[in-house]
Amino acid sequence: MDVQLTASHWVYLGGILVILATMALRKNIVVPAVIATFLTALTFSGSIVTGLSSIFNASLVAAKELFNIFLIIAMVTAMLGALRQIGADRMMVAPFRRVMRAGTSSFLVLAAVTYVISLFFWPTPAVPLVGAVLIPVAIRAGLSPLSAGMVIAICGQGMALSSDYIIKVAPGISAAAAGVDPDAVADKAMVLSLIVGGTALVITYLMQKRTWRIPSPDLLVEWESTARRGGDTDGDEPSGGAGGGGRHAAAPSPEPAGGPTGGGTSAAAATAVLTRTTDPIVDSSEDEKEKERRGTAKAFAMLVPLAYLAFIVYLMLGKFTEVVPPLQGGDAAAIVGGIAALILFAAAASTDRGSFLETTSDHLVDGLVFAFKAMGCVLPIAGFFFIGNPEFATTILGMPVEAPGPAILFDLVTAVQAHLPQNAFVTSFAILLIGVVAGLDGSGFSGLPLTGALSGALGPAVDVDPATLAAIGQMGNIWAGGGVIIAWSSLVAVAGFARVPVLDLARKCFLPVMAGLVLSTVFAVLVF
Incomplete structure (x- = not known):
């Protein structure tokens, strides 16, 4: 089918190329996306008013499509804030320290705990939790600091975030741009993420096993002293890289807060000693309050995993049986x-009965603030790619509802199809490569609208399910930009807790991850 390309098509194509080039230069792409949206709308309509209004409309349409994602992030973050306030977050992972007695067991425990926590709560809270509580134990058990960082990055920022199977932020963005069912993308992304992660973990194990040592308490002392001598100034430096985020600034120095046992009670203990020598009645009262607090924390440390375990069981029963x-x-x-x-x-009610209504509200506000900090830049970027989709272009361009919207992106794909090899492998690896390039900005999610939109346009032409292509593009986006092979991403937080150079960590992760991405793409084409 012949497609007549207009000036708006060429402007839109130029916008895509500029965005990709900006990503390759490791710069933020919000401004290019907004300018490209304005110029595309202006060229299509010939009206400066439509061009200006499209800037707002594009972000508004994206916000409507993605607000459920913002809300779920906010709620989970708020819950974790309340759990952190009572100390239940540390108690949830404390039992795993008992089985970390050698390098291999520490490797497996770090992988499993990081993956599960990141799958349900995202890597941002998982990294500080696992890093502060379990990395020192793993070091003592003989695991090298670089190995610990690689495992956490692969299982958290990589394997868990690339599928995002529970919270479904990434599949939702990919599916919205591709015009397919989010569950279809999520199911395929889960399988592909396990292939990439499994391959990367096996290669990491084989490469790093020779660096592990015999368990000894001296290893922990050596690790801490080496980090201090190695220029870990004030414990803040590793978080200074681009994309690291200020919220990780204190990450490299968790020990002063209480050491690897997660105590943070040295000041409280000193206070208790002073009180015991002066007022035994007050001391007894403080002991009772501390016991009550610990009991509450234990209860929630058990309740949260059980609640989500029950949800997983229900989810699996509904997917594979007819019981529910x-x-x-x-x-x-x-x-x-x-x-x-x-x-x-x-x-909140268990620890702050008198003002828990206000405390709950504070946690929710913190969650919303975090959600918009983490995802806010996605809105104008998604808005630009949505303008190429006829389903959204009508609203963005202010056209009548009954009027057909311009299919700018699909027209471009149709126009170049005759010049491209009609091959599923070529198309799949092209989507993967675009995803990796799009992830170079270090955010992980900003390229999902691009790979999703291209998947929806290219899939039917090469007889590949668009959901499969969207999942492949999602792998490239998040394994690169989510914080595994890009040093200017949230990988700086992992490196900070492991106390290793972030560039070394990114370089070591590159080969295992790329091998996994290639294998998963071949699997997707042959099986899906």
Whole structure:
């Protein structure tokens, strides 16, 4: 089918190329995306008013499509804030320290705990939790600091975030741009993420095993002293890289807060000693309060995993049996948010009965602030790629509802199809490469609208399910930009806790991850 390309098509194509070039230069792409949206709308309509309004409309349309994602992030973050306030977050991972007695067991425990926590709560809270509590134990058990950092990055920022199977932020963005069912993208992304992660972990194990040592308490002392001599100034320096985020600034120095046992009680203990010598009645009262607090923390440390374990069981029963009705659309994410909200209320009420209503509100506000900090830049970027989709272009361009919207991106793809090899492998690896390039900005999610939109346009032409291509593009986006092979991403937080140079960590992760991405793409084309 012949497609007549207009000036707006060429402007839109130029916008895509500029965005890709900006990503390759490791710069933020919000400004190029907004300018490209304005110029595309201006060229299409010939009206400066439409061009200006499209800047707002594009972000508004993206916000409507993605606000459920913002809300689930906010609720889960708020819940974790309440759990952190009572100390339940550390107690959830403390039992795993008992089985970390050698390099191999520490490797496996770090992988499993990081993956599970990141799958349910995202890597941002998982890295500080696992880093502060389990990395020192792993070092003592003989695991090298670089190995610990690689495992956490691969399982958290990589394997868990690239599928995002529970919260479904990434599949939602990919599916919205591709015009397919989010569950279809999520299911395929889960399989592909396990292939990439499994391959990367096996290669990492084989490469790093020779660096592990015999368990000894001296290893922990050596690790801490080496980090101090190595220029870990004030414990803040590793977080200074681009994309690291100020919220990780204190990451490299968790020990002063209480050491690897997660105590943070040295000041409290000193106070208790002073009180015991002067007022035994006050001391007894403080002991009772501390016991009550620890009991509450233990209860929630058990409640949260059990609640989400029950949800997983229900999810699996609905998917593979007829015992319960299967969840539809965004039901899974909604249930995760509902569970998080109830746990948030209960945790706040258990520790702050007098003003828990205000405390709960504060946690929710913190969650929303974090959600918009983490995802806010995605809105104008998604808005630009949505303008190439006829389903959204009508609203963005202010056209009548009944009018057909311009299919700018699909027209471009159709126009170049005759000049491209009609081959599923070539197309799949092209989407993967675009995803990796798009992830070079270090955010992980900003390229998902691009790979999703291209998947929706290219899939039918090469007889590949667009959901499969979207999942492949999602792998490239997040394994690169999510914080595994890009040093200017949130990988700086992992490097900070492991106390290793972030460039060394990124370089060591590159080969295992790229091998996994290639293998997973071949699998997707042959099996899906």
